[in-house]
Amino acid sequence: MLKGSCNCGAVRYQVTGPAQGPSLCHCGQCRKQSGHVWSSAYVPDTALTITQDQGLKWYASSDAAKRGFCGICGSFLFWKMNSEDSTSFSLGSIDGPTGTTVEKHIFVADKGDYYVISDDLSQH
């Protein structure tokens, strides 16, 4: 089981089961929301339990998806496609080791011009 939290602790969650599809997203929305590239993995909604939601806010970033963050400290924690029964969580918000290694870059066509991708992971 993994445990995650925001920077101030007003949002806490637990993940059971393997984290799937660990990736780095370069899209403009993820860069805006996180300040840079967003690292995440996803699990079925049944494997995600939010244990402290005092600070949790959801931002509808489009008609299709929403982004969960802490309204107190600003940590960007979740991304959820409304039509899918899974949720992505930020690997940076996990407390302690994640036991996961990022496998790929996504939305590379939207990446910023201020950095280079210098690893050998696949790019989509």
Ligand SMILES: [Zn+2]
């Ligand atoms: Zn917080």
